[in-house]
Structures are given as C-alpha cells and as structure tokens.
Amino acid sequence: MNSERRRVAVTGLGAVTPVGSTIDRMWRSLVAGRSGVDYIRRFDASTFPTTFGAEVKDFDDTRLPADPAVRRLLDRKNSFGWVAAAEALADSRLLDSPPPRIGVAIGTESRRPELLERLAGGKMYSASDDYLRYSPFLVVGVLASHYCFTGPQLTVSTACTSGTQALGVAYEAIRRGRADAMLAGGCDSLIDPLMLTGFSLLGALSTRNDSPQTASRPFDLQRDGFVLGEGAGMLVLEEFDHAVARGAPIHGEICGYASSSNAYRITDSPPDGQGAYLAMTRAIADAGLEPGDIDYINAHGTSTRQNDRSETTAIRRCFGAYASRVPISSTKSMMGHLVNAGGAVESIVCLLTIRHGVITPTINYEVEDPECDLDYVPNVSRRQRVDRALSNSFGFGGINASVVVGPGLGE
Amino acid sequence: MRRVVVTGIGLVSAFGCDTETVWQALCAGESATRALDDIGGNRGARVIGAPVSNFSARDYIDGKQLRLMTSAVAFGVAAAELAARDSGRDFAADDPTRFGAFVGSRGHSSDRQDLLAAVQLATENGHLRLDRYGAEGLARVHPMWLLKGLANNVLYFISLKYNAQGMNNNVSMGGIAGTMAIGECFEAIRHGDIDMAFAGGYDSCLDADRVEMFASAGLFASSDDPRRASQPFSATRTGFVPGEGAAMLVMESLDLARARGARIYGELLGYGNATGRSSPAATRASAEGFARALEAAMTDAAGVSPDAVFAHGFATGEIDEEETRGLKRAFGAAAETIAAPALTSMIGYTFAASGALQTAMALLALRDGRLPPTINLVEPDPACDLDYVAGTEARPAALNAVAVNTANLAGAHAALLIGKVT
Numbered sequence: 001m002n003s004e005r006r007r008v009a010v011t012g013l014g015a016v017t018p019v020g021s022t023i024d025r026m027w028r029s030l031v032a033g034r035s036g037v038d039y040i041r042r043f044d045a046s047t048f049p050t051t052f053g054a055e056v057k058d059f060d061d062t063r064l065p066a067d068p069a070v071r072r073l074l075d076r077k078n079s080f081g082w083v084a085a086a087e088a089l090a091d092s093r094l095l096d097s098p099p100p101r102i103g104v105a106i107g108t109e110s111r112r113p114e115l116l117e118r119l120a121g122g123k124m125y126s127a128s129d130d131y132l133r134y135s136p137f138l139v140v141g142v143l144a145s146h147y148c149f150t151g152p153q154l155t156v157s158t159a160c161t162s163g164t165q166a167l168g169v170a171y172e173a174i175r176r177g178r179a180d181a182m183l184a185g186g187c188d189s190l191i192d193p194l195m196l197t198g199f200s201l202l203g204a205l206s207t208r209n210d211s212p213q214t215a216s217r218p219f220d221l222q223r224d225g226f227v228l229g230e231g232a233g234m235l236v237l238e239e240f241d242h243a244v245a246r247g248a249p250i251h252g253e254i255c256g257y258a259s260s261s262n263a264y265r266i267t268d269s270p271p272d273g274q275g276a277y278l279a280m281t282r283a284i285a286d287a288g289l290e291p292g293d294i295d296y297i298n299a300h301g302t303s304t305r306q307n308d309r310s311e312t313t314a315i316r317r318c319f320g321a322y323a324s325r326v327p328i329s330s331t332k333s334m335m336g337h338l339v340n341a342g343g344a345v346e347s348i349v350c351l352l353t354i355r356h357g358v359i360t361p362t363i364n365y366e367v368e369d370p371e372c373d374l375d376y377v378p379n380v381s382r383r384q385r386v387d388r389a390l391s392n393s394f395g396f397g398g399i400n401a402s403v404v405v406g407p408g409l410g411e
Numbered sequence: 412m413r414r415v416v417v418t419g420i421g422l423v424s425a426f427g428c429d430t431e432t433v434w435q436a437l438c439a440g441e442s443a444t445r446a447l448d449d450i451g452g453n454r455g456a457r458v459i460g461a462p463v464s465n466f467s468a469r470d471y472i473d474g475k476q477l478r479l480m481t482s483a484v485a486f487g488v489a490a491a492e493l494a495a496r497d498s499g500r501d502f503a504a505d506d507p508t509r510f511g512a513f514v515g516s517r518g519h520s521s522d523r524q525d526l527l528a529a530v531q532l533a534t535e536n537g538h539l540r541l542d543r544y545g546a547e548g549l550a551r552v553h554p555m556w557l558l559k560g561l562a563n564n565v566l567y568f569i570s571l572k573y574n575a576q577g578m579n580n581n582v583s584m585g586g587i588a589g590t591m592a593i594g595e596c597f598e599a600i601r602h603g604d605i606d607m608a609f610a611g612g613y614d615s616c617l618d619a620d621r622v623e624m625f626a627s628a629g630l631f632a633s634s635d636d637p638r639r640a641s642q643p644f645s646a647t648r649t650g651f652v653p654g655e656g657a658a659m660l661v662m663e664s665l666d667l668a669r670a671r672g673a674r675i676y677g678e679l680l681g682y683g684n685a686t687g688r689s690s691p692a693a694t695r696a697s698a699e700g701f702a703r704a705l706e707a708a709m710t711d712a713a714g715v716s717p718d719a720v721f722a723h724g725f726a727t728g729e730i731d732e733e734e735t736r737g738l739k740r741a742f743g744a745a746a747e748t749i750a751a752p753a754l755t756s757m758i759g760y761t762f763a764a765s766g767a768l769q770t771a772m773a774l775l776a777l778r779d780g781r782l783p784p785t786i787n788l789v790e791p792d793p794a795c796d797l798d799y800v801a802g803t804e805a806r807p808a809a810l811n812a813v814a815v816n817t818a819n820l821a822g823a824h825a826a827l828l829i830g831k832v833t
Contacts (some may be wrong), residue, residue, distance in 0.1 A: 103686075107518040109583060119523060119530045120539035124620065125627040132694070132821060134624070136518040136562070136583040141694045141821025144686040150703060152684035153823040154591065157518055157562035157583040165580065169595070176602060178684070178707075193541060194521075197529075197549050230622030258604075259578050261570035265508065266479070266558055268828045278508055278576060334485030396558070397567035399579060 008174045009243040009408050010251045012092025012236030013348050014084035014185075018229050018335045020055035022087060025058070026345075029334065029350050030360040031381045035213040037227050040191060052212035053191040054229035054336030056080065070142060073132055077111055078139040080232035080341070085143055088183065092236035096146065097246045099239065103151030104140040105170040106185055106234075107162025107340045113192035143183060151179040157340070160300070160395035161259070162186050163233060164343030168257035170237050171403075180239050185344035187232035190337075192381045198323030199228060202267060204304060216337075217364035218301035218330035219308045219372040226302040229336030233344030235351075244410065252351040253408035255388070256287025262398030269306050273314025276300075279394030280318045280390060283402035287388075291319045294326060294404070295386040296350055296359055298346045299376075300394045301330025302337055308395065312372045325382065329377040333363045343393035345399065350389035350405045357385050385395045406409045418537070418673040419661030420771045421490040421611075425654060427465035427756045428493060434775045436757075437783040440803030442638040443758050444652045450622050459632055459640040461654040461759035469673025471619045476568065479559055483655065485563035486764075487613030488572075490657035494609060495573065498661035499673065502573045511577040511605040512569045513596035515588030515612025515763040519562040523620060525553035539558060547604055569609050569659075577605040583763070585819035586723070586833070588612050589658065590766025590827055594682030596662050597827075601679075607663035611767035616760070617654035625653065630727060641760075642787040643724030643753040644731050644795040651726045654759030658767035666830070676774040680715055680812060681828035683707025696723070696730050696818035701737025704824035705814060709741075710726050712828045716742065717749060717814035719782055721769040722799065724753025725760060725818070732794045732814065750808065751816075752800040756786045766817040770827060773813040777831050781805045 015022065018036030019029035036054045045051045063083045064071055074082055089095060094102070112134065118124050132138050140153045152173055156165045163186025170184035190199075199205050206225035208215040216227040220312065243250055262281065264273035269276070284291055300311055316323045331346050338345055353359055358381050365378035387407055394400045425443035426436040432672050436443075439743060443461040445768055450458060463486060468477055471489035480488065491512075495502065502510065529548035533540050553559070561567070563581040570579065578599045582588045589612025596610035616625065632650040634640035641652040668675055685707055687700025701723070709716060723734050739746040754769060761768060777783055788801035812830040 044541045045545065047542045048549065089588045101685075103684075111519075112521060115523075116526065116544065117528055117539045119526060120534040121537045124623050128628045131624045131628045135583050135585060135819075135821060137819055137821050137823060138694075140584075141686075141819070141823055145688075145694050145822055148688060150686050150688070150699075153584065153686055154684070155583050156580060157516060157567070158579075159561065160564060169580065172598070172602075176598065178598075178711075193544065194526075195557075197552055200549065201552060201554045202557060259580070260508070261512065261566070261576050261579050263570045263574045263576050266561075266567055275576065329713060362476075395563070397561055397563040398570065399563060399566065399581070 006175050007240035008171045008178060009238050009240045010235050010351055011238045011243050011248040012088035013251055013264060014087030014234040015345055015348055016056055016059060016080040016084045017231040017345055019058055021056060021058045031358055033361050033363045034334060034379060035363060037212045037216060039212060039397060042191060043193060048196055049200045050207050051209045054227055055191055056230055057369060072139060073129060073142060075133060077108060077189035078370045081106060081139045084232035084234040085183055088234040088236050092248060094181055094236055099242050101151035101179045102149040102181045103153060103173060103179040104144050104149060104183045105154040105166040106140050107156045107166040108136060108139060109340060110134045110136045110189050111189060149366060158395050158399040159397060160339050160342055161399045161401045162340040163392040164401040165259055165391035167344060167347055168401055171257050172256040174237055174239050180242060180375060181232060184237055185234035186341035188338055188340035189230035190228045190339055191230050203362055214364045216303045216333050218303040218333050218362055219369060219376045219379055220365050221367040221369040223303045225304055227336035229338045231338050232341050233348050235251055250408045253406045254403060255406045256283045256404035258282030258286055259401040264398055267396055269310035269394060273310045274345050275398060276311055276314035276394055277317045279400040279402040285329040285405050287404040289388060292322050294388050294390045296353055296389040297326055297328040298350050298389060298391040299328050299330045300392045301332055303332060309371045312374055324374055327359050327375050327377050329362045337405045347391045347403050350391050354386050354407050357383060358379045359384050414665035415597050415600045415662055415679045416665050416668050417662055417676045417774055418661045418668050419494040421493030421497060421659045422771060423463055423466050423486040424491045424656040425464055433461050437754060438547045438773060438805035440784045440786045441757060442786060444637055444640050446637040450617060450619055458622055459634060459652050461652055462617055462653050467570055468498045479555055481520055481522055481559060483514040483613055483615035484564045484674040486657035487562045490611060490659040491569045491609050494592045494659040494661045500661060501616045507574040507576040509577050509606045510575040511599060511608035511633060512566055513592040513608055513610040514566045514581050515592040515767060516562050516565060516581050516583045517614040517763050518583035520560045522559055525556045540655035541696040565613055586762050586765055587817045587819045587823055587825035588763035589791035590815060590817045591684060593767060593770055594825060594827060597679040597682050600662060600664055606667055609659050610662050612763040613657035614761055614763035615655035617655050633742045639787045641726055641754050641756050641787060644792060644799050645788045646790045646792040648726045652759035654761040656761050656764045656768060658764055658771045675832050677777050678830050681708040681712030683711060684825045686823055694822040695820060696733055698733045698736035698740055700822060700824040701734050701816060702740035704826040708828045710824040715812050715828060717812045717828060719775045719808060719809045720749055720751040720814045720816050722751040722753040723816050723818050724755040726755055735795045735797055746797060750782055750800050751799045753785045766815055769815045773815055773829050777810050777813055780807060780810055782808050
C-alpha cells in the first residue's frame with residue numbers, strides 16, 4: 001500500500017442550513033437563489049444594532065438521539081451536527097460494510113448562548129455534565145461513541161476556517177493511511193445575544209435592518225458586513241478503493257488541501273491577499289492541478305468590504321488572466337455566515353455543483369465594485385459543466401484553508 | 412518520509428519558565444499543588460490547584476498585544492518565544508510559507524469580567540431584560556471581547572510574531588489537544604507540507620469559570636494536605652488537581668536541523684489517535700482507547716516499543732484503572748517492565764497543555780537517562796499494579812524510546828512515541 005497516494009472519495013453528504021435542513025432542500029433553495037435571512041425569531045433582538053440573521057427554520061428534532069442523556073448533552077449547534085451526520089452516514093451506507101478505522105473530524109467550538117442570562121441569574125452551571133456539554137470536543141466524542149468508530153477524533157477551532165480545515169485533515173488522514181473513512185465537517189450556531197454582541201462590536205455585521213434578505217451581498221459595491229448564520233455540513237470521506245469495492249454512492253473526490261496563515265492582523269485580511277493566495281495555490285498544487293484546471297470557485301465571499309476585495313486580489317494573483325473567466329460565487333449571499341460550519345457546507349455545494357452541472361449564484365449582486373471585477377455568477381444559477389471546484393475559507397486570526405474537489409471518477 | 416526532530420523547548424509551568432529548573436523540580440519529586448482561595452468569582456471556596464509560578468507575561472509579550480490576551484493565551488505565546496530562543500534558529504532567514512504552527516488550544520473562552528457591567532445594567536430580579544441589554548448594555552461590553560476569547564488566538568499571535576505562514580492547525584480536543592498538535596505537526600513535516608513549525612499546547616483550569624464548572628461536576632481532588640492532593644494510581648485518590656501552563660516545541664526536519672548544526676533533543680517516531688468503546692451518554696477514557704492509541708503510535712513508528720510511558724495519570728477513580736489496563740493491553744507481559752510515571756502527581760492536570768508538557772519532559776528523560784517519579788503514591792490501588800516510579804526521587808533508566816499517553820474527557824485518546832536520534 002502506498003499510503004501517500006491513496007485517493008479519497010466522498011460517499012455521503014448531510015446538511016442543516018438556513019435554506020433547508022436536508023441536502024435536497026438546501027440545494028433546491030440555492031439553485032433558486034433563495035435567501036434564508038430574516039429578522040431574528042429565537043430571541044428579542046429588536047434593540048440590537050443588527051436585528052436579523054440566517055436561522056435554521058425547518059429543523060426536525062425527531063432526528064435527534066432517543067436517549068435523553070445524550071440529547072441533553074447536545075446543544076443547538078451539536079444537534080445540527082448530529083442530524084447532518086446521520087444524513088451523511090445514511091446516504092453513504094458506510095455502516096453496512098464499515099472499514100476498520102473510521103474517525104471523526106469536525107470544525108466547531110464551544111458556544112454559550114445562555115451565558116448572559118446565567119450571569120444575570122448568578123448561577124453559571126446547573127448540571128454535573130455541563131463540562132461535557134460546553135466542551136468543543138463533545139460532538140466528535142458522542143458521534144464516535146454512538147457509531148462505535150474507533151479511529152482518530154479531531155476538533156478544529158479556527159473560526160470561519162474550521163470546517164474546511166477539518167475536511168482537509170480528514171482527507172489527509174485517509175490519504176496518508178491513518179484512517180479508512182472519516183466523518184468530517186462543521187457545525188455552529190451564532191444567532192444568540194452573546195455572538196450578536198461580539199460581532200456587532202467589531203463592526204463586522206451588516207446593519208441593513210430595513211431589508212434583511214438583501215443584507216448579504218458579497219462583492220456588491222453596497223455591501224456593509226456579513227450576516228450571522230447557523231447550521232452544519234457533514235461529509236463521509238472514504239478510501240477510494242474501499243468505496244468502489246462496496247458499490248458506494250460516489251459524490252466526488254477530495255483532491256487537494258492546504259492551510260495557511262496571513263501573519264497579519266487579527267481581523268483584517270492583507271491587501272495583497274497573500275495568505276488566501278498561498279492556500280489556493282498550495283491546494284491546487286496538492287491536487288496535482290494547475291489553476292487553469294479549476295472550473296468553479298466557491299468563494300469565502302463574506303460580504304464585508306475587506307474580505308471580498310482581498311479575496312478578489314488573491315484570486316487574480318493565483319489565476320492570472322484566467323481569473324476573469326472562472327465563475328465564482330458566494331453561498332453566504334443566501335445562507336449567511338455559518339462560521340465553523342461554513343467551509344463544510346460550501347465544500348458540499350461544490351460537490352453538488354459538479355454532480356448537477358449547475359453553478360449556484362451570488363444573490364443581491366446589483367452594483368459592481370471597481371475593486372471586485374470578476375465573474376461572481378450574479379443573481380441567477382448558471383447551467384455549466386464543472387469538473388474541478390475550489391472552496392475557500394478565511395477566518396479571524398488570519399487562518400486560511402482551501403479544498404479542491406473533483407468528480408471522483410475511476411481510473 | 413522525512414525524519415522529524417525537536418530542536419527547541421519552551422515551558423510556562425507551575426515550576427516556572429526555565430526548562431532545566433522545571434525538569435529538576437520534577438526529578439526531585441516536588442509538589443506544586445496548593446490551596447487557592449483567590450480565584451475570582453469562586454465565592455471563597457477553597458480549591459486545590461497548581462498555578463503557574465515565576466512568570467511575567469511582560470517579559471515576553473508587548474503590552475499592547477497583551478491587552479488582547481487572556482492569561483492562558485499569554486502562557487502559550489510566551490512558551491513559543493522561549494522555544495524559539497532555545498532553538499537558536501534565525502526564523503527571519505527561513506521561507507515563511509514552509510513554516511507552520513500547530514496549537515493545542517483550550518478553545519473559545521469568555522472573560523466574564525468584560526460582560527458584567529452590561530449584564531448588571533440590564534438585570535431585573537435575576538433575569539436579563541434583553542431589550543435593555545441591546546439598547547444600553549451591549550455598548551458597555553469590552554469591544555474586543557470576542558477576539559480575546561478567540562479559540563485560535565495563540566496560533567494567530569505565534570504566526571504573526573514569527574511570520575509563520577504555512578500549514579497550521581488549532582486543535583481543541585481538551586486533554587489530548589497538545590499531543591495531537593505535536594502529532595499533526597509531525598505528519599505535516601514528515602510528508603513535506605512544511606519544513607518546520609511550532610507545536611504544543613496551552614491551557615488553564617484556574618479561572619473562575621473553569622473552577623465552577625468542574626467543581627459542579629465533582630471532579631476535583633480534596634485533601635487536608637494540599638501538597639499531597641494529586642494522587643494518580645493511588646488507592647486514596649479523590650480527583651484531579653486543576654493546573655495550567657503551556658509547552659511549545661520547535662520541530663523541524665532532521666536534515667534541516669543537521670544542516671544548521673542544531674542541538675537536537677530527540678525525534679518523533681510515531682503518532683496515534685483513536686477512540687475506545689463507551690456509551691455516548693457516559694463518554695470517557697477507556698482501556699481500549701488507551702491501547703489503540705498506543706498501538707497506532709507503535710505501528711506508525713514501524714514497531715518500536717517504548718522503554719517508559721509518560722502516563723496520563725488523571726487521578727480520578729476509574730480512569731487510572733482504565734489506563735493501567737490499557738497499558739497492559741498495548742504492551743502485553745512487557746507492561747510490567749515499562750515504567751509509567753505521572754507528572755500530574757506534581758503539577759496537576761493541565762488539559763490542552765498536558766500532552767505537550769509530557770512530551771517536553773519525555774525528551775529530557777531521553778537526554779538524561781532518568782525518569783521523574785509519581786509522588787503521593789504510598790498506598791497503591793490493587794487495580795493499578797504497574798511500575799509508576801512511586802516515590803520522590805528520579806530513577807536512572809536506559810531509555811531509547813518513550814511514549815506519551817493522553818486522553819480527554821469525552822473518550823478520545825492520543826499517544827506519541829519519541830526516541831533518541833541515532
């Protein structure tokens with residue numbers, strides 16, 4: 001066995017997103033260019049600087065585990081993760097003929113939505129297992145235990161980059177022979193008073209309170225910040241030959257991955273796009289490809305002034321003259337920013353784009369920004385064959401990651 | 412695959428920040444655990460802990476940056492600076508895109524002091540009035556609250572300071588995070604993603620929030636004699652002693668280290684990360700998981716077995732038994748001859764820093780051919796019947812390879828195998 005050259009197939013997909021809580025529902029919304037953004041309903045945000053977000057609306061909690069003890073451990077984001085994982089595993093039929101070493105890698109971090117209320121009440125912890133409930137590694141632990149996975153576990157917490165990085169590490173674990181299959185992805189939930197406070201104070205959020213559906217407008221000249229979202233994306237990655245041998249559904253292949261650091265400012269992206277450029281270039285090289293082989297880029301595209309400009313610069317540096325011809329779109333225009341889950345969901349979107357031959361749009365694109373002058377697939381889906389797609393994620397703290405996916409054809 | 416070595420060690424610990432001093436204290440069987448009654452917000456409850464000592468963040472970090480760091484983050488950033496100095500490497504001369512950082516992180520943390528003024532303003536009869544909080548309170552929250560608690564803060568500050576632009580990761584896996592950061596770094600260098608990196612972990616279990624959280628879970632040790640409170644593998648153990656600190660390593664390819672004539676502490680030989688079998692409602696470390704991670708590390712090291720193990724030694728009821736059974740399962744009959752000291756007996760449990768601290772000390776054990784003791788092990792638990800180097804004195808030992816054994820609170824395990832460079 002040449003552990004350096006094992007291929008990694010994607011055999012299962014699952015998603016819980018603000019535009020649909022299954023893969024099919026999400027995909028239909030994205031193709032239709034539907035926004036999942038609206039006024040916040042989960043709590044009274046009417047006096048906050050931003051009053052809207054992209055909430056998950058059709059979540060089916062009957063798909064949560066029956067055991068009340070496990071259920072109590074799962075907070076909102078981990079509930080999303082659990083359900084997306086169940087969808088991906090069912091889709092893959094992996095458990096019908098499991099390989100020996102299955103692992104779990106998830107991008108997430110601990111959230112404390114009730115912290116402000118607890119501080120007001122003066123009682124911070126109420127249950128003896130709170131230390132597990134609030135652990136960033138809880139969800140990988142319970143998923144591994146529930147499905148009797150004996151392989152590696154990993155939680156990555158690099159803010160907006162976590163989901164992509166978890167996917168990348170899972171891909172490497174299989175490629176390098178440390179695991180035979182991995183459940184990989186991200187989950188997060190940010191629509192709570194505390195996160196709304198934190199991001200508002202940094203001036204990162206759109207305040208277009210009179211028109212929530214048009215607030216997330218990546219690459220548009222009138223963009224004013226991102227929109228908080230929530231959800232989960234999970235993928236089953238599997239050693240290619242094992243997937244073929246058991247007749248698994250092959251949704252595609254992870255072909256390349258790289259991470260990088262800006263070594264610049266904590267929230268700002270560098271004007272020359274260096275870190276993003278490095279992640280994209282290295283991921284494409286890792287896949288054994290040239291930039292010209294990439295048919296579609298799912299941008300990080302947050303709808304902040306800086307990110308979209310810096311990402312455009314980085315794409316220009318990486319792709320040269322081809323930059324103006326490669327279609328680029330931002331899923332965040334429709335579902336907002338899923339932070340730790342974002343990269344995982346967006347990689348899923350790339351795989352669906354390849355399978356369906358449809359590029360989903362960047363909605364709310366109205367006015368061209370002279371500094372963002374590429375093809376962002378404005379407002380409506382485009383039927384187009386895509387063989388190789390690149391997904392970008394860039395996060396606070398300057399951490400970047402890119403993943404290249406392909407159709408997963410046999411040799 | 413390339414060989415990967417350690418050329419720098421930086422520590423922030425309960426025995427201070429000078430690596431040789433820390434090592435000597437551990438070899439002398441000193442205890443850093445003591446009674447603490449000054450943990451903010453803990454309403455005067457007495458906790459036995461092992462706080463970082465002889466550390467001044469300002470010696471390593473400029474004041475402006477320090478304002479964006481919690482104290483635990485400062486441990487991590489300072490440890491990296493100490494490792495950088497120790498390595499003697501001139502990082503400015505290196506290709507920044509082939510220089511990475513891998514951090515075992517405590518995860519997102521929230522400094523409640525930064526929220527209190529806003530909450531008080533909007534509290535009525537013990538409940539938060541959200542309308543008032545949004546209108547008047549929110550603006551009183553420290554504007555950098557979110558960034559101060561950022562889970563990947565240490566990774567950010569290290570990347571910035573040393574211009575490390577290459578492959579990276581920020582692992583938030585609790586007690587195995589530091590082990591995994593080193594393991595993932597090992598993988599990245601040996602497969603050629605990067606040539607060198609910082610790798611390690613940092614954590615603190617001694618802030619008000621963590622203390623309340625674990626106190627409510629009943630996991631802390633209690634004792635009339637705080638210096639003897641941490642008793643891994645002992646029949647009289649009562650729980651873990653919360654600790655804090657950081658350990659960072661400079662890791663690079665053997666070729667690079669040799670080319671510059673660097674002092675080499677030791678070599679990474681194997682890395683294993685695995686899960687045992689337990690029920691989801693009671694996820695915890697298990698014999699099966701300990702064994703699997705160690706076996707994976709030995710397989711990764713092409714069959715090398717360790718001469719000693721730096722044990723997890725969590726010091727709570729069943730986990731020490733599980734570890735003992737795990738070691739027997741991994742090593743078979745040889746387990747009886749493999750010494751397994753627990754640093755936790757002296758410096759408490761340091762969560763995401765623990766695996767990195769164990770690794771750093773394992774490297775010095777290889778260098779000096781001696782093992783630190785497990786202190787406070789006077790009454791052995793019959794179910795924990797291996798050689799833990801009980802006593803208060805270091806033991807000379809012929810060591811060619813040493814394992815690091817760790818687990819987290821949700822049943823994940825990670826192990827490393829480290830050897831002398833030959």
